[in-house]
Amino acid sequence: xxxxxxxxxxxxxxxxxxxxxxxxxxxxxxxxxxxxxxxxxxxxxxxxxxxxxxxxxxxxxxxxxxxxxxxxxxxxxxxxxxxxxxxxxxxxxxxxxxxxxxxxxxxxxxxxxxxxxxxxxxxxxxxxx
Amino acid sequence: xxxxxxxxxxxxxxxxxxxxxxxxxxxxxxxxxxxxxxxxxxxxxxxxxxxxxxxxxxxxxxxxxxxxxxxxxxxxxxxxxxxxxxxxxxxxxxxxxxxxxxxxxxxxxxxxxxxxxxxxxxxxxxxxxxxxxxxxxxxxxxxxxxxxxxxxxxxxxxxxxxxxxxxxxxxxxxxxxxxxxxxxxxxxxxxxxxxxxxxxxxxxxxxxxxxxxxxxxxxxxxxxxxxxxxxxxxxxxxxxxxxxxxxxxxxxxxxxxxxxxxxxxxxxxxxxxxxxxxxxxxxxxxxxxxxxxxxxxxxxxxxxxxxxxxxxxxxxxxxxxxxxxxxxxxxxxxxxxxxxxxxxxxxxxxxxxxxxxxxxxxxxxxxxxxxxxxxxxxxxxxxxxxxxxxxxxxxxxxxxxxxxxxxxxxxxxxxxxxxxxx
Numbered sequence: 001x002x003x004x005x006x007x008x009x010x011x012x013x014x015x016x017x018x019x020x021x022x023x024x025x026x027x028x029x030x031x032x033x034x035x036x037x038x039x040x041x042x043x044x045x046x047x048x049x050x051x052x053x054x055x056x057x058x059x060x061x062x063x064x065x066x067x068x069x070x071x072x073x074x075x076x077x078x079x080x081x082x083x084x085x086x087x088x089x090x091x092x093x094x095x096x097x098x099x100x101x102x103x104x105x106x107x108x109x110x111x112x113x114x115x116x117x118x119x120x121x122x123x124x125x126x127x128x129x
Numbered sequence: 130x131x132x133x134x135x136x137x138x139x140x141x142x143x144x145x146x147x148x149x150x151x152x153x154x155x156x157x158x159x160x161x162x163x164x165x166x167x168x169x170x171x172x173x174x175x176x177x178x179x180x181x182x183x184x185x186x187x188x189x190x191x192x193x194x195x196x197x198x199x200x201x202x203x204x205x206x207x208x209x210x211x212x213x214x215x216x217x218x219x220x221x222x223x224x225x226x227x228x229x230x231x232x233x234x235x236x237x238x239x240x241x242x243x244x245x246x247x248x249x250x251x252x253x254x255x256x257x258x259x260x261x262x263x264x265x266x267x268x269x270x271x272x273x274x275x276x277x278x279x280x281x282x283x284x285x286x287x288x289x290x291x292x293x294x295x296x297x298x299x300x301x302x303x304x305x306x307x308x309x310x311x312x313x314x315x316x317x318x319x320x321x322x323x324x325x326x327x328x329x330x331x332x333x334x335x336x337x338x339x340x341x342x343x344x345x346x347x348x349x350x351x352x353x354x355x356x357x358x359x360x361x362x363x364x365x366x367x368x369x370x371x372x373x374x375x376x377x378x379x380x381x382x383x384x385x386x387x388x389x390x391x392x393x394x395x396x397x398x399x400x401x402x403x404x405x406x407x408x409x410x411x412x413x414x415x416x417x418x419x420x421x422x423x424x425x426x427x428x429x430x431x432x433x434x435x436x437x438x439x440x441x442x443x444x445x446x447x448x449x450x451x452x453x454x455x456x457x458x459x460x461x462x463x464x465x466x467x468x469x470x471x472x473x474x475x476x477x478x479x480x481x482x483x484x485x486x487x488x489x490x491x492x493x494x495x496x497x498x499x500x501x502x503x504x505x506x507x508x509x510x511x512x513x514x515x516x517x518x519x520x521x522x523x524x525x526x527x528x529x530x531x532x533x534x535x536x537x538x539x540x541x542x543x544x545x546x547x548x549x550x551x
Contacts, residue, residue, distance in 0.1 A: 036505040061487035
């Protein structure tokens with residue numbers, strides 16, 4: 001698990017991409033991991049059903065924050081309907097290294113919030129689908 | 130390394146400590162990475178000595194039978210052992226056996242008080258006084274009771290170190306029917322000044338229910354001398370199995386309380402139309418109890434009694450002092466230690482954060498070194514919000530911990546600093 005904390009993970013943790021809030025978003029969602037209290041808020045601006053821009057805010061561990069940060073880069077330019085279909089694997093591909101089962105929820109929180117924004121209701125945990 | 134007593138006393142103590150460690154099979158098992166298990170999460174649940182594990186197996190292998198019913202030999206033995214365990218647990222806290230109700234855990238005990246005593250006594254306009262330190266299990270049941278009864282909650286404040294502020298205690302107690310508070314904070318280790326709060330609560334006409342989940346495992350207890358009205362505790366945090374705990378209640382209170390759960394084993398006489406209930410404690414023990422775990426809980430408190438609770442307290446005090454001293458050396462590098470920072474005011478719990486390393490990441494890195502610490506909000510979300518912490522790491526100590534465990538923890542912190550320095 002200590003291998004997980006690669007340079008790029010720590011970089012995303014300390015310098016999160018697309019971090020902040022829009023004054024106006026087309027869709028948004030937030031959630032927290034009740035086990036640890038990590039929080040993520042995601043906002044999307046759309047053009048014709050395509051993600052034009054994205055902002056996230058929140059607080060939590062390196063895994064939850066870096067995973068969310070990397071996801072914001074993934075979804076820019078993506079169709080909202082495709083965002084709704086994103087699977088656990090999208091996050092695992094981003095972070096690139098094994099996550100222990102005890103930390104899986106941390107990694108999946110950002111994706112869950114993003115999918116919730118896309119479908120307009122609280123999405124299932126991606127690792128439980 | 131423990132800096133109390135003479136050299137000779139320390140050596141003798143070390144021998145005792147080695148014997149204790151040998152009693153806990155799990156501590157001899159290396160982790161999957163081949164590390165020694167350094168268990169610093171006893172505030173979540175304690176490890177179990179061999180004698181407790183054996184007691185469970187013995188019941189199932191030798192005299193598994195239901196209690197309070199059978200006339201045959203093994204049923205009589207099961208009943209006898211179950212009731213003997215009640216006597217042991219009662220003695221351990223200074224109560225009479227008739228004042229000890231078996232429950233699943235502290236949470237169930239608190240719910241029992243809220244539903245039984247609470248429904249009977251609380252009315253619209255009454256106040257319930259809690260403290261800002263309470264665990265969710267000593268907060269949520271009272272929130273629900275307040276909703277049901279129309280009573281309202283008040284909170285005794287704590288300062289920035291998590292120490293109870295008693296300045297306005299009498300004002301807060303005015304109009305109060307019930308004071309509910311933890312004996313020891315599971316997040317910061319603060320020991321509540323019960324000897325001050327309880328008499329003043331009584332003078333104001335309130336009863337006092339103590340959440341003893343973190344108190345009973347660590348401190349010498351005499352509930353009669355303390356004059357607590359209720360004292361709730363869990364077996365699994367004091368070397369016993371999960372799924373068994375106890376509620377101490379003053380006899381006069383228990384006698385006057387209606388049942389919480391109802392069904393078999395809590396009745397004296399049942400007609401189709403109505404029922405006469407048993408006397409306490411059985412009035413509150415509907416259905417087949419947790420026989421094996423209750424018996425093993427009795428063995429656990431016997432083990433603690435043999436160690437001596439004053440030894441347990443002194444051992445943890447010395448460990449806490451040593452840990453505070455070692456951790457202080459990391460402060461220039463961004464380690465923040467929370468809580469009272471006074472080994473005499475805390476009971477075997479230290480909460481901390483290390484630089485910009487989130488507590489969960491820290492716990493994951495420590496885990497790779499075989500070190501078990503808790504990370505998160507510790508089921509005290511309102512306290513965390515008040516203090517402005519999103520999460521903390523928590524190391525908690527018990528009878529089997531050594532100064533070497535703290536040395537390993539500090540080496541783990543060094544490793545975390547290296548990982549996050551990249």
